[in-house]
Amino acid sequence: MSDTVTMTHPDLPDQPITVPAAxxxxxxxSGWQVVDEASETGSASTRRRTKKGTDG
Known part of the structure; x- marks a missing residue:
């Protein structure tokens, strides 16, 4: 796990901040939300949701 987390605020969507995870x-x-970096970067877990094999 990382020591820092990226967060955004609904009133400041274009100004992400990096804060200590603690x-x-x-x-x-205060209204800040943790950024789900996996969904933004297209991580392997997101890319693997495709149909596998030669069904049909």
Whole structure:
């Protein structure tokens, strides 16, 4: 796990911040949301959701 987390705020969508992972609760209480980096980068787990094999 990373020591830092990227977060965004609904009122500041184009201004992501990087904060210590231990501080996410503090920022979430102020409206910040943790960025799901796997969905933004097209990680392997996202790409593997395709149909496998030669069915049909």
């Amino acid at each position: 501080s996410t609760g503090h920022y979430q209480a």
